[in-house]
Amino acid sequence: xxxxxxxxxxxxxxxxxxxxxxxxxxxxxxxxxxxxxxxxxxxxxxxxxxxxxxxxxxxxxxxxxxxxxxxxxxxxxxxxxxxxxxxxxxxxxxxxxxxxxxxxxxxxxxxxxxxxxxxxxxxxxxxxxxxxxxxxxxxxxxxxxxxxxxxxxxxxxxxxxxxxxxxxxxxxxxxxxxxxxxxxxxxxxxxxxxxxxxxxxxxxxxxxxxxxxxxxxxxxxxxxxxxxxxxxxxxxxxxxxxxxxxxxxxxxxxxxxxxxxxxxxxxxxxxxxxxxxxxxxxxxxxxxxxxxxxxxxxxxxxxxxxxxxxxxxxxxxxxxxx
Amino acid sequence: xxxxxxxxxxxxxxxxxxxxxxxxxxxxxxxxxxxxxxxxxxxxxxxxxxxxxxxxxxxxxxxxxxxxxxxxxxxxxxxxxxxxxxxxxxxxxxxxxxxxxxxxxxxxxxxx
Numbered sequence: 001x002x003x004x005x006x007x008x009x010x011x012x013x014x015x016x017x018x019x020x021x022x023x024x025x026x027x028x029x030x031x032x033x034x035x036x037x038x039x040x041x042x043x044x045x046x047x048x049x050x051x052x053x054x055x056x057x058x059x060x061x062x063x064x065x066x067x068x069x070x071x072x073x074x075x076x077x078x079x080x081x082x083x084x085x086x087x088x089x090x091x092x093x094x095x096x097x098x099x100x101x102x103x104x105x106x107x108x109x110x111x112x113x114x115x116x117x118x119x120x121x122x123x124x125x126x127x128x129x130x131x132x133x134x135x136x137x138x139x140x141x142x143x144x145x146x147x148x149x150x151x152x153x154x155x156x157x158x159x160x161x162x163x164x165x166x167x168x169x170x171x172x173x174x175x176x177x178x179x180x181x182x183x184x185x186x187x188x189x190x191x192x193x194x195x196x197x198x199x200x201x202x203x204x205x206x207x208x209x210x211x212x213x214x215x216x217x218x219x220x221x222x223x224x225x226x227x228x229x230x231x232x233x234x235x236x237x238x239x240x241x242x243x244x245x246x247x248x249x250x251x252x253x254x255x256x257x258x259x260x261x262x263x264x265x266x267x268x269x270x271x272x273x274x275x276x277x278x279x280x281x282x283x284x285x286x287x288x289x290x291x292x293x294x295x296x297x298x299x300x301x302x303x304x305x306x307x308x309x310x311x312x313x314x315x316x317x318x319x320x321x322x
Numbered sequence: 323x324x325x326x327x328x329x330x331x332x333x334x335x336x337x338x339x340x341x342x343x344x345x346x347x348x349x350x351x352x353x354x355x356x357x358x359x360x361x362x363x364x365x366x367x368x369x370x371x372x373x374x375x376x377x378x379x380x381x382x383x384x385x386x387x388x389x390x391x392x393x394x395x396x397x398x399x400x401x402x403x404x405x406x407x408x409x410x411x412x413x414x415x416x417x418x419x420x421x422x423x424x425x426x427x428x429x430x431x432x433x434x
Contacts, residue, residue, distance in 0.1 A: 218384045221347070245380055246417035249387045261416055262380045269344060295415045302408050303343070303379050 001206040001322040002069040003236055003276075007062030007085020008314040010213075010242050010257070010279035011115050014061035020285065027055045053315075054286035060316025063115040064212055064279060065089055066238065072203040073181035076104035080198060080210045085316060086119030093125055103130050106180045109137040110212050111195035112145035120146060121155050129163040136169050136179065138186055138196035143168040171196075187230045189214035191256040199230055206322045207233065209272075212240040212279045215256045216266070218249050224266055231270035235322040238314065239263035241277040241296070260296040267309050268300075274310040276320065289313060324374075325353040331432040333367045334360055339374030342382030351385030358389055362396035369431040372405040383418055390422070399423075403431040
């Protein structure tokens with residue numbers, strides 16, 4: 001199983017400013033200390049080996065879109081969420097379909113807020129008459145949300161003008177479905193208008209969990225045992241870690257999001273193998289996200305009980321092989 | 323988690339000992355809220371002497387928040403004193419050092 005991150009930002013798509021890029025270049029030049037490089041490959045090796053991630057790269061700014069590529073699946077695309085990262089994914093998918101990949105998309109929606117559906121109008125395969133897109137959701141009003149954002153007041157292309165065969169399917173928490181050759185379980189989460197987490201298990205037993213836009217309420221901490229059960233032994237848990245715990249329980253309480261350290265605690269309890277920090281706060285710079293990642297690794301070390309939990313920080317373009 | 327407390331310098335000083343995690347956080351929270359009630363009854367502040375806490379997970383931190391909400395409603399001030407290096411680091415990572423007053427020593431909390 002390969003998990004590919006096309007969009008990792010929360011709430012609002014963001015882009016690097018000219019000043020931010022200028023700062024990265026200036027920092028890189030200082031780090032190079034006057035060295036010269038024979039070619040771009042040598043310079044790229046310097047970037048990869050000697051610069052920190054926030055200087056030499058970026059976490060990106062597209063909103064949530066994840067691809068799960070299961071070698072033992074049925075060959076369809078398996079996607080979580082239609083955030084703005086879906087635009088880039090759609091372009092990439094066309095290339096793979098031209099090479100013979102099945103033109104079938106199974107999409108699993110965490111929920112229907114703008115940052116999770118706004119990539120759909122720019123998702124190229126929706127215009128492809130040979131593509132079939134099945135949008136799975138826990139929400140009974142999923143079709144309404146997709147149609148509404150393409151009404152003329154919001155977008156020039158009406159939903160009914162799309163050429164792909166588009167279907168909607170409502171899933172129920174607690175059930176296990178066989179979709180795309182994978183076992184898919186669904187969990188209801190606490191968020192405005194609800195959200196849903198998904199647990200994907202391939203025939204080889206590899207498991208990835210997608211759990212974003214999920215607030216773990218301070219008044220119901222005992223309920224986290226159910227979440228840990230859903231995360232149990234997962235090879236990868238992708239978790240909403242938008243805020244610090246202090247923010248999540250004070251100013252940003254009831255905003256529907258979680259923190260890095262609650263995610264780590266639940267993953268520890270679940271004996272999960274890897275956690276991907278996800279749904280990054282749009283006001284965070286790359287330096288801020290990198291700092292949060294380092295602090296998260298340190299917190300995991302401080303509170304570790306049994307086997308270590310690998311703490312990754314998702315970025316647009318990250319691929320994790322399970 | 324072992325809980326004890328005493329009156330000292332016009333404050334209730336609580337001295338929890340052990341690990342505060344999902345196994346002990348409920349007892350920790352119940353003890354904290356009881357101490358808040360007792361502090362309110364005598365118009366005292368509540369100083370949590372953290373020296374005996376090995377580490378505190380998010381469950382313990384959130385129990386602190388629930389106690390603080392009760393304390394704020396009762397006019398009781400909670401201060402965290404003398405955390406070890408691990409707990410101090412966890413307070414910083416969680417940004418709880420912005421929500422609570424943290425002092426190097428119990429005496430510092432009593433004088434704050």
